[in-house]
Amino acid sequence: xxxxxxxxSKPWRPKLSRVWPDILGALFTALSSVAIxxxxxxxxxxxxxxxxxxxxxxxxxxxxxxxxxxxxxxxxVSTVFVYVAAAFVIIPLASLLFEIVSKGIVGxxxxxxxxxxxxxxxxxxxxxxxxLHAVIGTLYIVLLATVISTPVGFLASLYIxxxxxxxxxxxxxxxxxxxxxxxxxxxxxxxxxxxxxxxxSYNVAAGAGALAILMIPTVARTAEEVLKLxxxxxxxxxxxxxxxxxxxxxxxxxxxAKSGLVTAIILxxxxxxxxxxxxxxxxxxxxxxxxxxxEGNSSALPFYVWKNYSxxxxxxxxxxxxxxxxxxxxxxxxxxLARYFGRAKGANR
Amino acid sequence: MINEENREMRDSMSKIETTSAASSGAxxxxxxxxxxxxxxxxxxxxxxxxxxxxxxxGLEARGIHAWFGKKLVLEDISLDFAPGTxxxxxxxxxxxxxxxxxxxxxxxxxIPTAALAGDVLLGGKDIYGSxxxxxxxxxxxxxxxxxxNPFPSMTIRExxxxxxxxxxxxxxxEDELLESCLLRAGLWDxxxxxxxxxxxxxxxxxxxxxxxxxxxxxxxxxxxxxxxCSALDPGSTLRIEExxxxxxxxxxxxxxxxxxxxxxxxSDYTGFFxxxxxxxxxxxxxxxxxxxxxxKDQRTLDYVxxxxx
Numbered sequence: 001x002x003x004x005x006x007x008x009s010k011p012w013r014p015k016l017s018r019v020w021p022d023i024l025g026a027l028f029t030a031l032s033s034v035a036i037x038x039x040x041x042x043x044x045x046x047x048x049x050x051x052x053x054x055x056x057x058x059x060x061x062x063x064x065x066x067x068x069x070x071x072x073x074x075x076x077v078s079t080v081f082v083y084v085a086a087a088f089v090i091i092p093l094a095s096l097l098f099e100i101v102s103k104g105i106v107g108x109x110x111x112x113x114x115x116x117x118x119x120x121x122x123x124x125x126x127x128x129x130x131x132l133h134a135v136i137g138t139l140y141i142v143l144l145a146t147v148i149s150t151p152v153g154f155l156a157s158l159y160i161x162x163x164x165x166x167x168x169x170x171x172x173x174x175x176x177x178x179x180x181x182x183x184x185x186x187x188x189x190x191x192x193x194x195x196x197x198x199x200x201s202y203n204v205a206a207g208a209g210a211l212a213i214l215m216i217p218t219v220a221r222t223a224e225e226v227l228k229l230x231x232x233x234x235x236x237x238x239x240x241x242x243x244x245x246x247x248x249x250x251x252x253x254x255x256x257a258k259s260g261l262v263t264a265i266i267l268x269x270x271x272x273x274x275x276x277x278x279x280x281x282x283x284x285x286x287x288x289x290x291x292x293x294x295e296g297n298s299s300a301l302p303f304y305v306w307k308n309y310s311x312x313x314x315x316x317x318x319x320x321x322x323x324x325x326x327x328x329x330x331x332x333x334x335x336x337l338a339r340y341f342g343r344a345k346g347a348n349r
Numbered sequence: 350m351i352n353e354e355n356r357e358m359r360d361s362m363s364k365i366e367t368t369s370a371a372s373s374g375a376x377x378x379x380x381x382x383x384x385x386x387x388x389x390x391x392x393x394x395x396x397x398x399x400x401x402x403x404x405x406x407g408l409e410a411r412g413i414h415a416w417f418g419k420k421l422v423l424e425d426i427s428l429d430f431a432p433g434t435x436x437x438x439x440x441x442x443x444x445x446x447x448x449x450x451x452x453x454x455x456x457x458x459x460i461p462t463a464a465l466a467g468d469v470l471l472g473g474k475d476i477y478g479s480x481x482x483x484x485x486x487x488x489x490x491x492x493x494x495x496x497x498n499p500f501p502s503m504t505i506r507e508x509x510x511x512x513x514x515x516x517x518x519x520x521x522x523e524d525e526l527l528e529s530c531l532l533r534a535g536l537w538d539x540x541x542x543x544x545x546x547x548x549x550x551x552x553x554x555x556x557x558x559x560x561x562x563x564x565x566x567x568x569x570x571x572x573x574x575x576x577x578c579s580a581l582d583p584g585s586t587l588r589i590e591e592x593x594x595x596x597x598x599x600x601x602x603x604x605x606x607x608x609x610x611x612x613x614x615x616s617d618y619t620g621f622f623x624x625x626x627x628x629x630x631x632x633x634x635x636x637x638x639x640x641x642x643x644x645k646d647q648r649t650l651d652y653v654x655x656x657x658x
Contacts, residue, residue, distance in 0.1 A: 164461075233498035237560070240456060242488035242567060243515030251515055255502030 025063045029055045056080050097328075104325020107318050112326070118288035122311045126318055131326060133289040134304035137204060138330060140293045141300050142273055144208030145215050150265055152212075153219030160220075161227040162235075162249050172224070179217035186213040187278030195282070202284025204293035207300065210278035219268040226260030227253065262342025266335055273331050276302035301327040406472040406570040407432050408453060408490070408601060413467035414628075415448055417460065422448055424628035426467075428620055430571065435593060435602045437612035437637065439652070440622030445629025446605045447495075449622070450573045453603065454490035455483050471571070488516055491569035495576040497556035499548030499563070506544040508559055512567035526566060534562035535592045554585020561592060572596065574604040578611065590615050609653060613641050621649045 033051040036042065042051060057080050064072040107126035113135065120129030156175060160168045190210040194200050230253055238248030254261070284297030285307060299307075305323040308316040408430040415423040423445045430436050438446045451457045453469055455476060469476045476486045499508050507514075509530050510523055520526060527544070531537035536558040540551070548559055557577060564572060574593075578586040586608075593602055593615045606612050612619055619641070620634040633640065633649045644650045651657050 231498070233494060233496055234500060236456060236459070236492075237494065237498045237500070237563075238511075238515060239459070240454065240487055240492040240494075241512040241515050241564065242484045242486075243512075244484055247515045247517070251511070252500050252502070256500065258502065 021063050021067065025059045029059045053080070053084055056084075100321070100324050100328055103318075103321035104328075107322045108325065112322065116287060116289050120287075122308070122316050123313045124315065126315060126322070129319075131301070131304055131319070131323055133286060134299045134301045134323060135326065135330070136289055136291065137207075137283070137286075137298045137300035137303070138273070138327065140204045140298070141208045141211060141279070142269055142334070144205060144293060145211035145272055146265060146269060148208065148212040149215035149219050149268060153216045153264070153268065154223050154261065156216070156220040157223035157227055158249060160224050162245070162253065175217045175220045175224075178213070179221060181214070181217075182277075183210075183214055183275050184277040184281075186210045187281035189213065190278070191281040201295075202282065202297045203295055204283065204290070204298045206282040207279045207298070208293070210282050211272040211275055214275060214278070215268040215272045218271045219264050222264035222267050223257075223261055226257050226264060229260065230256050259342045262338050266338045269334050269338075270331065273334070274302055274327060276306050279303050280306065301330070406489070406601075408571050408603075409468075409470040410449075410453065411468040411470065413449065413452055413469070414465070415445070415452060415457065416462075416464040418462040421628040422624075423452075424630050426629075426631045428631065428634060430601050430603055432570075432601050433597060433599070434618060435597045435604065435616045436618045436620060437616035438603065438605045438620050438622060439607070439609065439612050440629070440632075441624075441652070442607070443629075444622040444624040446622050447575050448629070450492075450575055450603055450605055453571070453573055454487050454492055456487075456492065484516065488512075488567050489569055490571045490573060491564035491567065493557070493561055493564055493572065493574040493577045495579055497553055497560055497580070499551070499556050499559050501547070501549050503548060504545045505540050505548050505551070505559060508548045509562045509566050511563060516567060518567070530562040530565045533565055533592070533596060534558045535588050535595075536562055552585070554581045554588065557581060557585065557589060558592065561589070565596070569600060571601045571603065574602065576605050576607060579607065586611070609641075609655075613637060621646075621652060623648055623652070 029052065033048060033055050036051050036055070037048050042048075057077055060076040060080055061073040064076040109127070111127070112130035113132055115128075115130030116133035117129045117131070118133075156171060159165055160172050160175075187210045190206050190213070194206055194209060195202070200206065234252050234256060235248060238252045239245070243251070279300055279302060283300060283303055285303055286297040286299045290296045290298040301323050305320045305327070308323065309320040410426055410428045413423055413426040414421065426445075426449060428436070438449065440446055448457065452465060457463050457465060465477070471486065471489060475481070476483075476490075500511055503511055506527060509527050512518075513520055513523070513526075528537060528541075531540060536555060539555060540546075540559075543550075548556060551559060557580075561572075561577070578589055581589070590611065593604065596602060597615075597617075604612075604616065616637045618634065619637045621632045621640065621644075622629050623632045624630065633644055633646045635644070640649060641653050644653065
């Protein structure tokens with residue numbers, strides 16, 4: 001009796017004999033780019049990158065053409081361009097992160113989260129003082145702005161998608177227009193209406209109000225897109241069971257859209273967490289911790305960065321980098337928490 | 350198919366006592382215009398007598414016209430659904446069957462351009478009358494959709510009981526209700542150990558039976574089914590047809606189907622809809638055995654024998 005041994009394999013993988021032209025081509029691309037940069041006036045990283053892209057296109061196209069035909073060559077060229085585009089996205093972001101981490105890690109210690117700057121002068125070493133006051137300010141501002149803009153944004157999106165009221169397209173138009181408002185205008189609006197007009201002084205709530213103006217359109221637009229993705233079957237199923245529209249929305253639509261709605265909040269926070277301009281007009285700035293969000297000057301991380309950077313001495317500039325680093329960590333933590341609590345349950349179709 | 354139908358016909362014909370009773374039924378139908386299921390049901394006394402109806406409520410459609418925008422899509426449909434019967438609506442796509450059953454539980458009005466004329470009477474009361482609480486109507490007239498649509502954010506248990514939550518009905522014996530609904534929908538044995546899993550984890554056929562269980566939980570008098578088996582494999586279809594047969598002992602069922610065998614297998618009465626490019630019309634209605642053996646209208650005969658459509 002013959003036994004057939006079956007080994008799991010991946011026959012679609014290219015064999016080594018098929019791969020070596022590609023490896024040679026890649027080597028040729030790299031070496032020829034180096035050579036071209038060496039002998040021609042093209043100099044520096046930029047010159048090298050451009051040469052590399054051009055050579056990669058030429059090499060991959062010729063290999064594909066020789067191996068198969070013109071269509072394969074076109075396919076190779078477009079593949080190279082797609083990879084280049086991906087690199088254009090990843091490289092700046094990665095270098096930005098690298099820059100922030102490498103500069104920010106210098107003065108990073110647990111101590112900066114326990115002290116503020118009230119007893120520290122601008123040019124004292126990084127081991128003195130901290131940015132607790134700015135962390136607290138940012139936490140307050142982001143939380144307050146989220147608390148204001150989430151219900152408003154969600155209800156606006158519900159009006160557009162679920163109620164489909166008479167003014168739905170008008171509301172959508174205004175939401176879109178609002179998302180184009182420059183952040184300084186939001187700050188000026190609060191400054192003019194809330195502070196000059198109504199006579200309030202600098203405080204965290206004013207800053208949060210300005211940021212909420214920026215956050216509402218982001219939350220509303222994203223939530224609108226998410227709600228539109230909920231299949232109409234679910235709405236009909238709810239209504240056919242004898243539910244009112246409100247019960248259907250609250251018990252079926254919103255839970256089904258939960259993870260997307262959390263994404264809407266995350267995008268809103270991402271939009272405003274690093275905003276500086278509105279805060280310059282509304283927070284007033286402080287070096288000490290202010291635990292009352294409704295009274296007194298306060299600080300926030302973007303404000304702290306801006307202030308220390310404009311002071312200009314080496315220690316301050318280091319503090320500014322530290323502030324950027326901490327802000328990045330905080331935004332990352334917001335995101336992780338939101339993702340954790342917003343995981344889609346049972347949507348494993 | 351033919352054999353299957355023939356067997357079904359023999360079965361249902363044998364229930365009719367004499368051929369003369371059947372022909373007298375046809376006479377009655379000629380007198381009553383538009384053709385009414387009630388008159389047909391009357392001619393099937395043997396059948397009605399043998400069937401014991403528990404708290405059944407009949408549904409009657411009177412002169413239904415429906416529009417989308419300016420376009421008339423249904424013209425003068427009158428149909429009675431007697432308590433405890435299964436009525437199949439057949440006809441080619443786009444002839445208004447789905448529109449018609451959506452009118453029966455007031456889902457038609459969710460389409461912004463929709464308009465309607467005519468009456469739908471549930472137990473003699475117009476469900477479109479002023480002052481009628483539409484959510485109460487939909488509690489009494491349940492609906493199962495073409496695509497299985499369990500609520501993705503709810504477990505199997507929560508899905509079945511969702512009707513109670515949605516309509517804010519309080520019950521003390523929820524576990525009993527859960528079990529009885531899943532039993533009636535023919536799903537209990539498959540899910541009794543996994544009631545806290547999400548509904549989306551079930552197969553398509555199980556999901557559809559879950560949706561049936563969900564609509565049963567609010568104790569409807571009438572169940573409307575819009576091609577409930579069109580997305581399912583034959584095994585799941587068979588289970589759902591068994592479910593329909595069991596349910597028909599306690600409630601009336603209206604089922605839209607493109608599957609002629611299914612109509613022949615599960616229904617007591619069949620209505621044939623057709624649209625000749627204009628509005629959909631009810632061409633013929635009668636007991637399923639008649640529609641499939643000796644239809645009065647040539648178009649019905651052509652359709653059920655597969656000569657067109």
